Amino acid sequence: MSKAESIRAAARKHCEQVILPEVTAWEATTRYPRKAAVTAAADGLLGLYCPTEFGGQGLTFPEAIPVFEEFGRGAGLYAFSLSMHNIVAYAVSGFGQPSFRNAWMLRLTSGAALGGFVLTEPQSGSDAAGLRTCAEIGADGSYTINGSKAWVSLAGVADIYLVVVKTNPEPGHKDIAMVAVPRETVGVRFGEPYDKLVSPFLPIADMFLENVTVPADHVILPPGQGLSGSLMAIDIARTSIAAGCCGLMSAALDTALIYARDRKMFGKSEIDFQGIQWMLSDVATDLEASRLFYGRAAELLGGREGAVAAAHAKRFAPDAAVRATGTCMQMLGAYGLLAPYVLERMYRIAPVMKVVDGTTEIQRVVIARALQKYASTLPPTENSQTRP
Numbered sequence: 001m002s003k004a005e006s007i008r009a010a011a012r013k014h015c016e017q018v019i020l021p022e023v024t025a026w027e028a029t030t031r032y033p034r035k036a037a038v039t040a041a042a043d044g045l046l047g048l049y050c051p052t053e054f055g056g057q058g059l060t061f062p063e064a065i066p067v068f069e070e071f072g073r074g075a076g077l078y079a080f081s082l083s084m085h086n087i088v089a090y091a092v093s094g095f096g097q098p099s100f101r102n103a104w105m106l107r108l109t110s111g112a113a114l115g116g117f118v119l120t121e122p123q124s125g126s127d128a129a130g131l132r133t134c135a136e137i138g139a140d141g142s143y144t145i146n147g148s149k150a151w152v153s154l155a156g157v158a159d160i161y162l163v164v165v166k167t168n169p170e171p172g173h174k175d176i177a178m179v180a181v182p183r184e185t186v187g188v189r190f191g192e193p194y195d196k197l198v199s200p201f202l203p204i205a206d207m208f209l210e211n212v213t214v215p216a217d218h219v220i221l222p223p224g225q226g227l228s229g230s231l232m233a234i235d236i237a238r239t240s241i242a243a244g245c246c247g248l249m250s251a252a253l254d255t256a257l258i259y260a261r262d263r264k265m266f267g268k269s270e271i272d273f274q275g276i277q278w279m280l281s282d283v284a285t286d287l288e289a290s291r292l293f294y295g296r297a298a299e300l301l302g303g304r305e306g307a308v309a310a311a312h313a314k315r316f317a318p319d320a321a322v323r324a325t326g327t328c329m330q331m332l333g334a335y336g337l338l339a340p341y342v343l344e345r346m347y348r349i350a351p352v353m354k355v356v357d358g359t360t361e362i363q364r365v366v367i368a369r370a371l372q373k374y375a376s377t378l379p380p381t382e383n384s385q386t387r388p
């Protein structure tokens with residue numbers, strides 16, 4: 001078994017033995033299942049992209065990202081939180097300064113510390129470059145940060161946050177940097193966790209930074225590299241979310257298949273009706289297509305076509321998951337509403353995947369920009385009516 005195969009098998013085991021038996025209890029609380037994350041670390045699932053010298057697995061994106069399909073079968077937002085943590089660990093191992101890496105890397109890969117990524121602000125979500133949180137750089141290279149962030153996942157739970165900041169009050173994004181802020185730094189405060197309708201176990205809240213000073217070695221990406229680095233991180237996240245959606249779809253499909261196989265009506269099994277078979281086939285096609293999308297995006301991440309490939313995956317898979325969970329729920333009739341089948345929870349999680357880490361509409365914006373660029377390379381038309 002290759003290392004990638006054994007890590008995927010470990011992720012499957014984590015889903016079957018840790019997530020699935022516990023997820024209903026998690027859903028009933030506002031406490032993050034930190035113990036589960038530590039178990040994931042012990043199975044090598046918290047340093048997927050990090051070099052082995054830092055306790056990581058040193059996997060490529062195509063080798064590692066299927067892990068999130070396995071997690072997605074159990075709990076979409078738990079999968080999201082561990083995807084975010086893995087990206088934070090990757091950023092620290094790849095771009096952190098030696099003293100900072102030495103202080104944090106083994107903690108991040110062992111699960112002793114969890115990481116969060118902090119970009120969104122109350123006034124800037126999709127328009128990420130519209131952020132206002134600003135850092136003043138001291139003569140010694142230290143950063144003193146002031147501002148408010150919103151939608152911070154693992155708020156108050158993560159031990160370190162990669163915070164995206166401006167370093168100059170003028171508009172524009174050429175001054176944007178990324179700085180690591182440990183949770184216990186003086187001046188860091190979190191609001192009450194949002195009262196959201198799905199997965200209360202993942203705390204999401206505002207983060208307030210008031211004269212928060214961190215030393216120079218906490219700078220992960222200097223001014224000028226913060227926005228492009230964040231977008232690269234988001235491309236990995238988008239691909240991982242598409243993988244998580246495949247887990248969600250495959251879990252919903254399995255439930256619907258078992259039910260339709262066993263449910264008798266009009267003298268035969270539900271699965272023998274052609275109308276039902278077409279519903280199942282559509283879900284299976286959406287699932288296969290989503291797998292191809294995220295697999296291709298994982299291959300291209302980091303290259304020239306990575307962002308567009310990730311956008312295709314993130315545009316398609318969450319919409320497919322919304323369709324799939326709705327279709328599978330319908331196939332169970334009234335029983336689709338019952339808690340033990342879990343379809344109703346899957347049905348509520350799927351639309352969240354359309355928003356987090358860039359909405360479906362923003363993926364269309366990314367794809368359309370690439371199409372516009374391509375259109376400009378096409379030869380002039382022969383049709384005089386479309387000439388200027």
Ligand SMILES: Cc1cc2nc3c(=O)[nH]c(=O)nc-3n(C[C@H](O)[C@H](O)[C@H](O)COP(=O)(O)OP(=O)(O)OC[C@H]3O[C@@H](n4cnc5c(N)ncnc54)[C@H](O)[C@@H]3O)c2cc1C
Nearest residue numbers: 117118119120125126127151152153355356357358359361
């Ligand atoms: C569960 C969850 C966890 C999250 N965790 C984090 C986190 O840990 N860290 C973090 O930084 N952020 C996090 N976010 C924030 C998330 O990334 C933002 O919600 C997302 O980027 C969208 O921003 P917004 O919600 O402000 O929507 P807005 O930007 O206000 O968009 C509102 C609507 O307008 C549409 N729209 C926007 N621009 C365009 C356009 N150009 N063309 C057409 N339509 C457009 C959008 O698609 C959307 O439908 C999280 C969000 C969720 C739901």
